[in-house]
Structure formats: structure tokens, C-alpha cells
Amino acid sequence: MLHPHSSTVSQRVHWVSALLAGEASYGVVSQMSRKYEVSRQTFYSWKAKGQQALQEALAPKQPQVEAGSQLHRAVLTLLVQGHASYRGIQACLKELLGLQVSLGTISAIVQTAGQRAQGWLVQQVPVEGRVVALDEQYSSKRGEAYLNVHPDVLAEYSIRRPQTCDEHLVQIRGHLKLRPYAHEEDDPRLTDYLLARALQRDDPAVLLEEAEEWLREEGILFPAESTLHKIIAQVRPQAENQVFAAITQQLSATQTQALEELLQREQGKRGSTFAWLKEPAVKASPASIKVLITKLETVRQLQLSSINVSRLNRNRVRVLAHLGAKYHRDSLLHFSQQKRAALLVCYLQELQQELLDRLLTSFDDLIMSIFRRTESSKKTHHAWQSPDATYSYVSEGHQDCVGSGDPRCTGPSPDFRGRASSAVAGCS
Numbered sequence: 029m030l031h032p033h034s035s036t037v038s039q040r041v042h043w044v045s046a047l048l049a050g051e052a053s054y055g056v057v058s059q060m061s062r063k064y065e066v067s068r069q070t071f072y073s074w075k076a077k078g079q080q081a082l083q084e085a086l087a088p089k090q091p092q093v094e095a096g097s098q099l100h101r102a103v104l105t106l107l108v109q110g111h112a113s114y115r116g117i118q119a120c121l122k123e124l125l126g127l128q129v130s131l132g133t134i135s136a137i138v139q140t141a142g143q144r145a146q147g148w149l150v151q152q153v154p155v156e157g158r159v160v161a162l163d164e165q166y167s168s169k170r171g172e173a174y175l176n177v178h179p180d181v182l183a184e185y186s187i188r189r190p191q192t193c194d195e196h197l198v199q200i201r202g203h204l205k206l207r208p209y210a211h212e213e214d215d216p217r218l219t220d221y222l223l224a225r226a227l228q229r230d231d232p233a234v235l236l237e238e239a240e241e242w243l244r245e246e247g248i249l250f251p252a253e254s255t256l257h258k259i260i261a262q263v264r265p266q267a268e269n270q271v272f273a274a275i276t277q278q279l280s281a282t283q284t285q286a287l288e289e290l291l292q293r294e295q296g297k298r299g300s301t302f303a304w305l306k307e308p309a310v311k312a313s314p315a316s317i318k319v320l321i322t323k324l325e326t327v328r329q330l331q332l333s334s335i336n337v338s339r340l341n342r343n344r345v346r347v348l349a350h351l352g353a354k355y356h357r358d359s360l361l362h363f364s365q366q367k368r369a370a371l372l373v374c375y376l377q378e379l380q381q382e383l384l385d386r387l388l389t390s391f392d393d394l395i396m397s398i399f400r401r402t403e404s405s406k407k408t409h410h411a412w413q414s415p416d417a418t419y420s421y422v423s424e425g426h427q428d429c430v431g432s433g434d435p436r437c438t439g440p441s442p443d444f445r446g447r448a449s450s451a452v453a454g455c456s
Contacts, residue, residue, distance in 0.1 A: 035066070044078035047071060099127070103137045114138075201249070209243070209251035218242060219259055226267035228341045235260045271340060271348075272370040278335045279369060286330050287372050288365075291357050300357045301326065302372075305379060309386050312393035320387040327380045335373055348374040 035043075043060060050056040061068045099121075106112045106120055114134050121127045201207060218239060225238045239256050243249075250256075279287075290302040305323055310316045337345050352360075352375025360368050 035064075040074055041078075043071070044074050047075045048078060099129070100137050100141070103129075103134055104141055107138060206247050206249055208249050209255070211251075211255075214246075214248060215259065219263055222259060223263045223267055226263050227270060228344065230264060230267065230344070230347075232257075232260055232264070235263070269366075271344060272366045274340060275335060275337060275370040275373050276366050279373070283330060283332070284365075284369060287369050290372065291360060291368075302357055302360075305376075306353065309390070312390040312397065314394070317387065317390050317394065320383060320390060324380065324383045324387060327376055327383065330376060332373055332376050332380070335377070337374065337377070345374050346378075349378045352376075353379075 043064065043066075046060065047056065057068050057071050060066070061071060102121060102125065103117055106117045110116075110120075112120065114131050117134050118129055118131060121129050221242050222235055222239055226235060229235070236256060239260070240250065276284075290305075291300050305326065309320070348371055352371035355371065360371065363371070
């Protein structure tokens with residue numbers, strides 16, 4: 029803490045002046061401290077205060093903010109003509125006029141000008157209807173504008189002369205190159221377009237978006253929403269029938285009869301053959317592999333691979349296959365013969381590939397299971413002998429692999445799978 033010194037003000041001014049003048053000399057503070065018996069800390073404090081006082085005294089004075097009409101005109105000019113923000117106006121005033129104006133002052137000037145403009149507009153409302161020229165002013169958002177008129181004037185726009193609205197609508201449509209929707213001309217064109225799109229996607233919401241996009245591209249004003257929904261409701265069944273016809277017209281009479289028999293013929297206690305084909309897979313075993321082979325042969329006998337669906341949208345075919353797998357026998361019988369046949373064709377084509385993949389996977393799992401059981405038996409060193417042909421083949425296959433000396437050998441030899449397959453077929 030610094031204690032007050034007994035020196036006078038004039039002495040301190042003299043000492044601080046000497047300190048500032050001899051600032052470049054080394055040891056001047058120590059010499060003056062010994063000479064005048066004043067601590068060095070006190071001298072340094074006085075020196076700092078003296079420097080600050082000189083800087084404040086010699087710094088240029090900030091110009092006072094003008095609150096007159098010149099400042100108001102500058103602020104409003106930058107706002108209206110330059111479309112500048114409040115901070116932009118503040119920066120421009122400082123750079124061009126050297127004026128430091130706060131954002132609050134700028135906001136107050138704009139609000140005051142707006143109130144004066146509103147008051148002036150109220151006085152301009154005519155007692156009787158008149159033809160006036162409307163001007164537009166740009167807003168703070170790019171691309172937007174507003175009419176420089178009082179709201180009461182707009183309320184009389186459609187009351188005084190209704191024909192004016194119609195005339196202006198025609199002018200606006202001509203300027204934007206738009207025309208109203210004509211049912212006789214546009215209904216067939218929009219129907220053909222949506223029909224082509226419905227063949228690809230049968231979602232009503234997607235078709236509605238497609239219809240609106242087509243209207244925008246053609247420069248046609250949107251009709252009532254019910255009109256679009258009505259057209260969509262018409263084209264969806266048409267597209268569905270075209271898809272079904274593209275599939276079923278390739279079927280022969282024999283194939284059509286065979287598809288019907290899948291739903292009608294009973295397969296023991298399991299119901300129809302169609303229900304039996306849809307049964308899920310079970311754990312790999314000789315019996316399950318035999319069932320998969322029977323199912324695959326049943327599907328192949330229909331010769332549905334000859335039905336070409338590549339011309340149809342792939343997603344649409346997948347949806348039909350999914351519906352065919354989802355519906356039960358009784359549900360399919362409620363559909364028309366054409367729809368029922370199309371669903372069965374799409375589903376059975378996918379099922380044929382699925383059964384083949386499932387059969388190969390089950391066969392591979394069975395072989396590896398037999399091989400692992402053989403390995404486990406050999407590791408326990410039990411003298412297990414069996415006349416079973418399957419075990420003899422597995423043992424032989426393992427010996428062929430181990431005898432090869434290949435360190436990568438972790439399973440049976442390549443030719444073992446064929447011999448084991450014959451053994452499995454013989455056991456079944």
C-alpha cells in the first residue's frame with residue numbers, strides 16, 4: 029500500500045517530468061530516490077499516472093454525434109438505397125463521416141421515420157375510390173419486397189372494382205408464363221404421364237408429387253387437389269392390370285392350371301402345396317435336404333423360369349413377390365385369376381432361387397457337421413468302428429486331407445464332398 033508523500037504538487041510534477049525526460053538513462057530512478065528520499069515504487073507509480081494523463085490530454089477528441097437532419101438523412105439513405113444492416117450503417121458512418129453512432133441511435137432513427145411514414149400514409153387514403161399507382165420497396169431479405177401503401181387501401185382493392193382482380197391475374201399469369209388447368213386438354217396428358225410412372229411405383233403419395241412436378245414443368249397452375257387424387261385413383265388399377273397382363277400372358281394353359289393346383293391340392297395334413305412350399309427351413313439333415321430337393325423339383329416342374337419379367341420395374345416385381353409370400357391360400361383365392369397368377373409367378377421365381385441357395389447351404393452344413401463329429405471322435409481316442417457307409421467315407425476323406433501334408437487343410441478333401449453326397453443319398 030502506498031502512503032501519501034509530504035511533497036507538493038509542483039514538486040511531483042517536476043520529478044515526473046524529470047523521470048519522463050530521463051527515461052532512456054539507466055539508474056535515474058535510483059538516483060532520484062536517494063536524492064529526494066522517495067521510494068522507487070512511489071516514483072514508478074507517479075510516472076505511470078503522468079504518462080496516462082499526458083496521453084488523455086494529447087489524444088484527439090471524438091467528434092460528437094450529430095442528432096440533426098443530416099445524420100437522419102445519412103442513416104435512412106444507407107438503409108433504403110444501400111439496403112445496409114444496422115451494423116453496416118454504423119460502419120459506414122464511422123468510415124465515411126467519422127461519426128461513432130450506437131446501434132440504439134440508428135434503430136431509434138429508423139423507427140421514428142417509420143412512424144412518420146405511417147402517419148403520412150393514413151392522410152393519403154382517399155374518401156372515394158381512385159386509381160393509384162403502387163410502388164414497391166425492398167425488404168431486408170433478398171428477393172422480397174412490399175407495397176408502400178396502407179393496408180386499408182388493399183382492403184378496397186377487390187371491393188371497388190372486382191374486374192380489376194381478374195385483369196391483374198391475367199397479367200400476372202402472362203408475366204410468369206403460366207396458364208390455368210384445362211380438363212379437356214390436360215386430363216389425358218396427365219393421365220398418360222402418371223400411368224407410365226405408376227408402372228414403376230404404385231405409391232399414391234409419390235404419384236401426387238410426380239403430378240405436381242409435371243404441372244410445374246408444363247407451366248400449368250395446380251387444379252383442385254381432388255382432381256389430382258381422382259386421376260391417381262384411375263391410373264393405379266390400370267397400371268396394376270398392365271403389370272399383371274405382362275406376366276400372365278406368357279403363361280401357357282398348363283402352367284396356369286398347375287398354379288391353381290398349388291392352391292387347391294391338399295398335401296396331407298399340411299394343407300395346400302403352396303402352404304407346404306412356404307414352410308421355413310429346419311436344421312440341416314439328410315431328411316431336411318431331401319425335403320428341400322422335393323420342393324425345388326416341385327417349383328421347377330412349373331417351368332416359371334421362362335417367364336420374362338425383366339421388362340418390368342425390379343422394385344415392382346419384388347413388391348409382388350413379397351405380397352405373394354405374405355398372402356395365405358384363402359386370401360389368394362379371393363383375388364382375380366390374373367392377379368393371383370401374377371403374384372404366384374413372382375413369388376415362385378424368387379422361391380426357386382431361395383430353395384437352391386438353402387439346399388447348398390444345408391448340404392455344406394451337413395458335410396461339415398459330419399466332419400467335425402469325426403474329428404471329435406478321433407481326438408477322444410475311442411476305437412469306434414461302424415459299418416455305416418457315411419462314416420467310412422468321412423474317415424477316408426479326412427485321411428486324404430491329412431495325408432496331403434498341406435498345413436492349410438482344415439476340412440475334407442475336394443473330391444470327398446461328391447462321395448459323401450452319394451453316401452447321404454444312399455442312406456436316405
